[in-house]
Amino acid sequence: MFKTVKQNKAYQDVVEQIQEAIMEGALKPGSQLPAERELKEQFGISRGTLREALRVLEQKGLIEIRTGVAGGSIIREINSENLSENLGMLIRNRSVSLHDLAEFREGMEGDVAALAAQRAAKGDLAQLVELLGEAGGHLKQGRKGWDAFIRTDEQIHLELARMSGNQLFIAVLTSVYRNIHTYYENYLPWSKELLQENFDDLRNIVAAVSEHDAEAARQMALEHVRRFNGYMEKKQV
Amino acid sequence: MFKTVKQNKAYQDVVEQIQEAIMEGALKPGSQLPAERELKEQFGISRGTLREALRVLEQKGLIEIRTGVAGGSIIREINSENLSENLGMLIRNRSVSLHDLAEFREGMEGDVAALAAQRAAKGDLAQLVELLGEAGGHLKQGRKGWDAFIRTDEQIHLELARMSGNQLFIAVLTSVYRNIHTYYENYLPWSKELLQENFDDLRNIVAAVSEHDAEAARQMALEHVRRFNGYMEKKQV
DNA sequence: TATTTGCGAATGGTTAGACCATTAGTAAAA
DNA sequence: TTTTACTAATGGTCTAACCATTCGCAAATA
Numbered sequence: 001m002f003k004t005v006k007q008n009k010a011y012q013d014v015v016e017q018i019q020e021a022i023m024e025g026a027l028k029p030g031s032q033l034p035a036e037r038e039l040k041e042q043f044g045i046s047r048g049t050l051r052e053a054l055r056v057l058e059q060k061g062l063i064e065i066r067t068g069v070a071g072g073s074i075i076r077e078i079n080s081e082n083l084s085e086n087l088g089m090l091i092r093n094r095s096v097s098l099h100d101l102a103e104f105r106e107g108m109e110g111d112v113a114a115l116a117a118q119r120a121a122k123g124d125l126a127q128l129v130e131l132l133g134e135a136g137g138h139l140k141q142g143r144k145g146w147d148a149f150i151r152t153d154e155q156i157h158l159e160l161a162r163m164s165g166n167q168l169f170i171a172v173l174t175s176v177y178r179n180i181h182t183y184y185e186n187y188l189p190w191s192k193e194l195l196q197e198n199f200d201d202l203r204n205i206v207a208a209v210s211e212h213d214a215e216a217a218r219q220m221a222l223e224h225v226r227r228f229n230g231y232m233e234k235k236q237v
Numbered sequence: 238m239f240k241t242v243k244q245n246k247a248y249q250d251v252v253e254q255i256q257e258a259i260m261e262g263a264l265k266p267g268s269q270l271p272a273e274r275e276l277k278e279q280f281g282i283s284r285g286t287l288r289e290a291l292r293v294l295e296q297k298g299l300i301e302i303r304t305g306v307a308g309g310s311i312i313r314e315i316n317s318e319n320l321s322e323n324l325g326m327l328i329r330n331r332s333v334s335l336h337d338l339a340e341f342r343e344g345m346e347g348d349v350a351a352l353a354a355q356r357a358a359k360g361d362l363a364q365l366v367e368l369l370g371e372a373g374g375h376l377k378q379g380r381k382g383w384d385a386f387i388r389t390d391e392q393i394h395l396e397l398a399r400m401s402g403n404q405l406f407i408a409v410l411t412s413v414y415r416n417i418h419t420y421y422e423n424y425l426p427w428s429k430e431l432l433q434e435n436f437d438d439l440r441n442i443v444a445a446v447s448e449h450d451a452e453a454a455r456q457m458a459l460e461h462v463r464r465f466n467g468y469m470e471k472k473q474v
Numbered sequence: 475t476a477t478t479t480g481c482g483a484a485t486g487g488t489t490a491g492a493c494c495a496t497t498a499g500t501a502a503a504a
Numbered sequence: 505t506t507t508t509a510c511t512a513a514t515g516g517t518c519t520a521a522c523c524a525t526t527c528g529c530a531a532a533t534a
Contacts, residue, residue, distance in 0.1 A: 007496095009516070011292070023329055035485060046518045048285050051487090055248070055289045059296040060326075068526025069484040078330040086319045089297075092260055093315040096404045103352070104405040111344035167333045168341040172409065244525095246487070272514060283489045288516085305497030306513040478533070487524070495516070503508065 010045050014053035017043075022062055022075055033063070033073040080171035087175040091182070098183050101176065102229035106222055108173060109157065113205055113221035114214040115164035124163045128206050131156045139199055142192075149195055150184065156202055160209070160221075187232040194231065201227075247282050251290035254280075259299055259312055270300070270310040317408035324412040328419070335420050338413065339466035343459055345410060346394065350442055350458035351451040352401035361400045365443050368393045376436055379429075386432055387421065393439055397446070397458075424469040431468065438464075 008016075021027045033039060040050045054073055057063045061082045063073045090096045116124075135152040138145035154177050161173045201224040208217035245253075258264045270276060277287045291310055294300045298319045300310045327333045353361075372389040375382035391414050398410045438461035445454035 011516085023326070037485085048288075048519090049517060051285075052289060052292045052516095054486095055292045056296045059293045061323075065486070066526090067486045067524075069482095070527060071485050071525080073486095078326055078332055080323070080327060080332075082323045083320065083327070086298075086317070086323060089260070089315055090317065090320075090404070090408060095315055096408075100403045100405045103403050104409075107344055107348035115340070166337045166340050167327070168337045171327065171333075172341075248487085274514085285490090286488060289487095291515095302515070303497090304495075304515045306511095307498055308496080308514050310515095476534085478531105480529105480531080482529085483527090485524100485526080487522105489520105489522075491519090493516105493518080496514080498513090499511090501508100501510075504506080 011049050011053040011056070014043055014045065014050060015056050018053070018057055019060070019062060027075050029075050029077040031075050033075070035072055080167075080174065083171050084175035084178045087172075088179040091179045098187065098232060101180060101183070102225070102233070105176060105180075106225045106229070108169065108176070109160075109225045110218040110222040112157075112161050112164045112166075112169050112173065113209065113217040115166065115169070116160040117209045117212050117214040117217040119165055120163055120209050120212060124159070125210050128156065128159055128163075128209065131159060132202060132206055135199060135202065139195060146190065146195060149199075153198060153202065156206070160205075163209075183232060187235050189231055189235045198224075198228070248286050248290040248293070251280055251282065251287060252293045255290070255294055256297070256299060264312050266312050266314040268312050270312070272309055317411060320408055321412035321415045325416045328416050335424065335469060338417060338420070339462070339470070342413060342417075343462045343466070345406065345413070346397075346462045347455040347459040349394075349398050349401045349403075349406050349410065350446065350454040352403065352406070353397040354446045354449050354451040354454040356402055357400055357446050357449060361396070362447050365393065365396055365400075365446065368396060369439060369443055372436060372439065376432060383427065383432060386436075390435060390439065393443070397442075400446075420469060424472050426468055426472045435461075435465070 018027070018033070027033075034042065036047055036050055036054070040047045043050060054063065054065060057073075058065055061079065062076060064076050065071075065073050087096075091101065120128075131152055135149055135156065138149035138152060141148075158170075158174060158177065161170045164170070201220065205217055205220045205224065208220050255264070255270070264270075271279065273284055273287055273291070277284045280287060291300065291302060294310075295302055298316065299313060301313050302308075302310050324333075328338065357365075368389055372386055372393065375386035375389060378385075395407075395411060395414065398407045401407070438457065442454055442457045442461065445457050
């Protein structure tokens with residue numbers, strides 16, 4: 001009938017108060033909290049307890065702590081870094097398998113490509129074409145350009161996400177890319193043919209996006225990811 | 238030419254060491270760290286600094302700290318709670334809009350339904366049918382059953398995610414659902430007709446899944462989410 | 475005058491030692 | 505056998521001091 005009374009620790013109380021102030025906009029990004037020795041007075045706690053609270057807020061990505069005079073706790077812009085870190089832990093922990101990750105990407109990349117095709121502006125397309133050119137350049141350098149090629153490949157995918165205009169797709173896909181490298185390095189059977197095929201895929205996707213053909217872009221992206229994943233899973237066995 | 242030397246704080250060093258031990262499996266979920274007063278000796282730091290490190294690990298969801306004799310820091314199973322919290326902050330902060338969230342759901346739910354249809358086992362289907370029955374029951378209770386209906390609706394969606402067998406879909410969709418309520422409450426034009434329509438959708442999705450018709454399930458789920466979002470966005474304006 | 479050097483002060487980082495609060499187990503009392 | 509009370513171990517908090525880093529200003533220097 002009754003719920004257990006939640007016995008808040010002092011530091012938790014501080015965390016909640018500051019977090020709430022940030023969420024409600026009372027504390028704006030860029031602004032600064034008072035110095036620890038003053039804050040502890042305002043909260044009526046010891047410095048150690050206050051610091052535990054600040055550490056939690058820092059880990060949450062809500063504040064950044066700088067040393068030195070004029071240092072202190074600065075309110076940060078809310079971002080998706082933590083999302084990446086958490087996703088990374090899930091992946092490293094093998095709660096999320098390569099297969100899971102691959103399957104997830106298939107759906108996401110298709111959606112993203114379709115949205116990008118619908119919404120592409122001229123500037124976006126120019127950026128895509130430039131990245132495509134870069135990727136082609138890396139490919140011509142032979143083996144020593146492979147790493148750079150893969151990085152540019154990723155940039156193209158992220159640019160598509162950016163073009164989708166959806167912050168959630170951007171955040172989640174960014175997280176996926178930050179964490180997929182483990183698998184590239186271990187499971188991808190690197191070869192000139194594979195990268196060339198990859199490059200052709202990218203060209204096709206960009207072409208479909210340029211023509212605002214959402215369904216073609218979706219299909220291209222999906223097949224691209226699916227084939228790529230197929231190679232990795234084959235090597236894994 | 239050179240990179241700035243990273244001057245690790247003492248507590249960061251402790252965090253990294255313990256986190257690494259957990260990730261590598263040297264510390265297993267359920268096992269316990271030594272007491273603070275002993276740990277501080279092992280690391281050669283003061284108790285305050287150690288506690289800052291433990292607070293960070295706690296916030297990361299890696300350990301749980303219990304008081305009392307036989308208490309201490311217990312290694313936790315890695316889960317997606319933090320993912321939810323981060324997503325929640327992004328949403329509350331309006332970095333992620335209702336529209337973003339809706340668009341994201343459309344793609345995800347379609348994929349999930351398709352996967353569930355492919356992989357549904359008999360036990361899964363029985364569970365789905367039972368949940369469907371529950372939902373129908375709530376609906377018959379009239380207005381006072383609406384809340385319960387929405388909760389069951391969610392359970393059905395999450396059950397589909399579970400059936401997909403993909404941990405990533407499960408984690409991300411769970412996070413989405415934990416945070417979408419804000420919008421339901423504010424933007425959904427509650428009515429008997431809407432909930433009935435919703436219920437019919439669910440029945441269709443479950444039917445498609447039962448027949449292992451992946452594409453039908455995908456289409457049903459997509460349209461279901463899209464219509465639902467349409468209602469919310471209409472009211473929002 | 476312009477530049478470099480060095481110092482002072484404010485801020486976070488760390489330490490030490492003490493005491494309070496919570497809890498599991500055990501011994502004593504009923 | 506059950507209840508009660510105590511004990512000890514553990515995390516939670518406090519105080520007070522000192523160390524480390526950084527910015528700005530003043531003095532020394534070119």
